[in-house]
Amino acid sequence: MKIGIKYCGGCNSRYDRTKEVEKLKKQFPQHEFTYQVDTAICDICLLVCGCMTACASPEGLAAKRFEQLCTPAQFAQLAAALKAESDDQRPEKxxxxxxxxxxxxxxxxxxxxxxxxxxxxxxxxxxxxxxxxxxxxxxxxxxxxxxxxxxxxxxxxxxxxxxxxxxxxxxxxxxxxxxxxxxxxxxxxxxxxxxxxxxxxxxxxxxxxxxxxxxxxxxxxxxxxxxxxxxxxx
Structure with missing residues (x-):
């Protein structure tokens, strides 16, 4: 799965966005993460915002779905959802x-x-x-x-x-x-x-x-x- 990452710009982030993104990448090494969202077609595009203003826009981006992340809790929810999807796709032994x-x-x-x-x-x-x-x-x-x-x-x-x-x-x-x-x-x-x-x-x-x-x-x-x-x- 290709996962795109787009940061919002200019706001004073209320948490460490980079840390949360890196944690996500380590949790799911089987997925391809890219910051080239302007040219890539992604399965999921993460709109990473530093506060609840949520100024990162999906306009002009190509993805099957978008996920807006504004807090560490939302990152945790996304990680749980990705894990559930991976478990569903795992072949039966x-x-x-x-x-x-x-x-x-x-x-x-x-x-x-x-x-x-x-x-x-x-x-x-x-x-x-x-x-x-x-x-x-x-x-x-x-x-x-x-x-x-x-x-x-x-x-x-x-x-x-x-x-x-x-x-x-x-x-x-x-x-x-x-x-x-x-x-x-x-x-x-x-x-x-x-x-x-x-x-x-x-x-x-x-x-x-x-x-x-x-x-x-x-x-x-x-x-x-x-x-x-x-x-x-x-």
Whole structure:
């Protein structure tokens, strides 16, 4: 949120306006405060007056709303209102414990291989050339292992643990190849959750299987779960 600050001019202030403004800025470091109110478009513009004459004018200023502050008590009321707004916007914590599971299914197409190659620069013939794959002993072009593993990564970052989880380390193996046209089921399960200085550390097992139930990727992952976003049972 951008908060503009405009002082009135010329009056004999009956309190320390600068002190009150600095206190407000320290209370809400997540907001952007600016004194360039003549050119900025603000979410809130504070009209800071030194007395009840309230001579600071909003004329010519652009803001979604204006707050006129003439006393320390009004600064305190504004601080309480801003805190309440911040609390209302704070996301609800996701509750997790060992044993939670999630899964997703995807059929890997030639278009997926081409898009992955364009993104990573991996144009290896084994992944796109059926004749070359056959020469290497494979029945169809092989899906890049890193693409298969990315299905687990996507599952963990969007579903379990979910948004806000930060990968700290992983160990992955690929027992069998996945082929273009395979339908891959990715499954993640929480094995344990431990305390961490920034919240929690969750260990998960991830497994990818094809339509026949063959494991094409499996591994263990450790994610940091920030305390602001997660509430976990240890």
């Amino acid at each position: 996701k509750r997790l414990c060992a044993g939670h599971m999630a899964s997703v299914k995807k059929t890997i197409t030639e278009a997926d291989i081409q898009a992955f190659a364009a993104l990573t620069g991996n144009y290896g013939k084994l992944h796109a050339d059926a004749a070359f794959a056959a020469q290497c002993g494979f029945k169809r072009p092989v899906v890049p292992p890193s693409l298969v593993e990315s299905l687990l990564s996507a599952l963990m970052e969007t579903q379990l643990p979910g948004d806000g989880a930060i990968l700290m380390e992983s160990s992955v193996r690929f027992p069998e190849p996945a082929y273009v046209g395979d339908t891959v089921t990715s499954t993640a399960a929480i094995l344990e959750i431990r305390p961490h200085s920034r919240g929690y550390a969750a260990t998960l097992r991830g497994v990818c299987t094809n339509q026949d139930g063959t494991i094409v990727a499996e591994g263990t992952y450790r994610h940091l779960l920030p305390e602001a976003l997660f509430s976990c049972t240890l």
